[in-house]
Amino acid sequence: MTPLSPAFRALSVTTVTIGILATAVVLPGAAVADTIDPAADIFPAVGTSDFDVEHYDVQMDYRANDDISVVTTITASAAATLDTIRLDFEGLTVDTVTVDGVAATFAREDDKGATLHKLVVTPAAPVSGDFTVTVEYRGAPGTHEDPDGSFEGWMPTSGGVVALGQPVGTMTWLPSNNTPSDKATYDIEVTAPTQTDARDLSVASSGDLVGQEPVDADRTRWSWHVGTPLSTSMLVLAVGHYDIQNSTITLASGRVLPEWSFVTADASDEDKALVASMRGRIASMLDWLETKLGPYPGESTGLIYDYANVxxxxxTQDRPFFDGGIDEATLLHELTHMWLGNSVSPRTWSEIWLSEGGASFFESYYAWQVREQSDPRDLAAQAVGPDGDPDIWEVPTVGWTDPAQLFGNQSYVRGSYVYSALMNAVGPDGFDRIMRAWTKEHGGSSVVTEDFLALANEVSGRDLSRTLVQWISSDTPPAVPEDIVSFEPLTAETTVGTAPVLPTEVTPNYKSGPGTPASVTWDTADADWSTPGTVTLTGSGTDFFGAPFTTASLVVTVSAPASPSPTESATPSPSSAALPHTLSATGAKPATVPLIAALSLLIGGAVILVAARRRRKVD
Ligand SMILES: [Zn+2]
Incomplete structure (x- = not known):
């Protein structure tokens, strides 16, 4: 989804036009876990895991946008025995319900405040395994108002209707298991007047147009088939006075896609020309997206352009809907959703940042690669820079609980920052590898945030969780992942014949300054403490961003043991520092990091001083 008006839902991400800001690495703020638990569903009353729908067969008689009668047959399966079948359904009048062909009783439950609208079916006998439910209903479908005050569902237009379903509006015309975690195939057959107001009427949906047959002198049956499992939220139905544009698109991958676009005849010539130019970019956008996200997961392509005033x-699957406005970034955003959102879907709407953050980030990614605009890695740098919005850290991308926040900045803007941080960590090629694996592994299913972290770690071979969790959850600005350029110098001292006490952490330096100290393992296999001089050790480990390093170094001075004077006491001098010391980091955001500034140990009568250095800002 992309808001076109700031009056509803959220503002879209604007392309960053400034360069990377000269800020020091910001040390992470409050500690957070390295994993993200699945968020509680913000619509707990919508959808069910009692059964899984495999197919919806919809036979609609459309007389006008306020006068339909429908027979919908749902093919589903239940793992357990069900005494009742709870479908999501809002409005309309139900006439009959049968289960496996046998009449069933039914009741309606509605609680608008709880987003609860149910058709509760009680079959003559309990069902388990595969079963079918057939619902006959009629009336004037309604719109659905979301908690944020925006509208979806059955949206009347001047020529007919556009039915939109994110997050829950499809239940205004289709009894269903209305959750993004239940995907099904569809046959949508709509018999509609061939003409209204002396103009041709058309019916658009997702999938393939498999039939357009006159049923009598005045009516035409439009048949659409969706063969790739899809959640109800992304199914579209549109009826209107459309100019239909049908073509064949051959992608660079060799795949041939039918294109059906539906543009309201009410659009101005200027708007029609704009839409035509955008249609002309679909093929190249899909080509580019296939290189980033793998094979196109749709069955056809195109767009729907009408005025629903949402x-x-x-x-909407295969044919995104544009509400009286279209531009390149929005088209790219909606096409990206075919992979991120429609194919790889959030398990609940609480995890929507995975798709909205992704589609928003890909707007910038495309603008960078195709339009030579700013590097999308700048998004993360800008976010923590002086021009960043400090309020963005108040709401995590996942873990917020108010349904009115669904389309908020945390889903789009902060969500895009997480993807930007990921690209900063692994580079564009590494990012592409992760995203292609993401769609390959999880296409056709639904996911939670932890799935994304696990896959990013697996594909990159790194532990990216710690830094990505900061971008997802931290209430203070996180650190932008960077490559290590050097380490703060370290020295140690010992006496001949005694192994030195080695520092356990090193401080990586990044282009923007020193970062979070990292645990280090020193290679002492060939170290020789038997003669005076210096020994240089090499250290390895993993930095805060999960990047492995092998180039930390430590210079150990080995000196001859002093001959203690009988009057001298072999105890640490008073100037030796107590431990631990607390030093202020020199990052842009002050933070305190406990360091062992100096350590005096008495071993075998010798004082070993391990020197530590204050961390310095690197220009
Ligand atoms: Zn979107």
Missing amino acids: GYALE
Whole structure:
């Protein structure tokens, strides 16, 4: 989804036009876990895991946008025995319900404040395994108002209707298991007047147009088939006076896609020309997206352009919907959702940042690669820079609980920062590898945030969780992942014949300054403490961003043992520092990091001083 108007939902991410800001690495703030638990569903009353829908067969008689009658047959399976079948359904009048062909009783439950609208079906006998439910219903479908005050569902237009379903609006016209975690195939057959107001009427949906047959002198049956499992939220149905544009698109991968676009005849010539130019970019955008995200997961392509006055564009499957406005970034955003959102779906709407953050980030990614605009890695740098919005850290991308926040900045803007941070950590090629694996591994299913972290770690071979969790959850500005350029110099001392006490941490320096100290393992295999001089050790470890390093170094001075004077006491001098010391870091955001500034140990009568250095800002 992309809001077109700031009045509804959230503002989209604007392309960053400034360069990387000269800020020091910001040390992470409050400690957070390295894993993200699945968030509680913000719509707990919508959808069920009692059964899994495999197919919806919809036979609609459309007389007008306020007068339909429908027979919908749902094919589903239940793992356990069900005494009742709870479908999501809002409005309309139900006439009959059968289960496996046998009449069933039914009741309605509605609680608008709880987003609860149910058709509760009680079959003549309990069901388990595969079963079918057939619902006959009629009336004037309604719109659905979301907790944030925006509208979806059955949205009347001047020529007919556009039915939009994110997050829950499809239940205004289709009894269903209305959750993004239940995907099914569809046959949508709509019999509609061939003409209204002396103009041709058309019916658009997702999938393939498999039939367009006159049923009598005045009516035409439009048949759409969706063969790739899809959640109800991304199914579209549109009826209107459309100019239909049908073509064949051959992608660079060799795949041939049918294109059906539906543009309202009410659009101005200027708008029609704009839409035509955007249609012309679909093929190249899909080509580019295939290089980033793998094979296109849709069955056809195109777009729907009409005036539903919802104030947002929506990634309806195969044919995204544009509400009286379209531009390149929005088209790219909605096409990206075919992979991120429609194919790889959030398990609940509480995890929507995975798709909205991704689609928003890909707007910038495309603008960088194709339009030579700013590097999308700058998004993360800008976020923590002086021009960044400090309020953005108040709401985590996942873990917020108010349904009215669904389309908030944390989903789009902060969500895009997480992807930007990931690209900063692993580079564009590493990012592409992760994203292609993401769609390959999870395409056609639904996911939670932890799945993304696990896959990013697996594909990169790094532990990226610690830094990504900061970008997802921290209430203070996180550190932008960077490559290590050097380490703060370290020295140690010992006497001949005695192994030195070695520092356990090193401080990596990044282009923007010193970062979080990292645990280090020193290679002492060939170290020789038997003669005076210096020994240089090499250290390895993993930095805060999960990047392995092998180039830390430590110079150990080995000196001859002093001959103690009988009057001298072999105890640490008073000037030896107590431990631990607390030093202020020199990052942009002050933070305190406990360091062992100096350590005096008495071993075998010799004082060993391990020197530590204050960390310095690197220009
Ligand atoms: Zn979106």
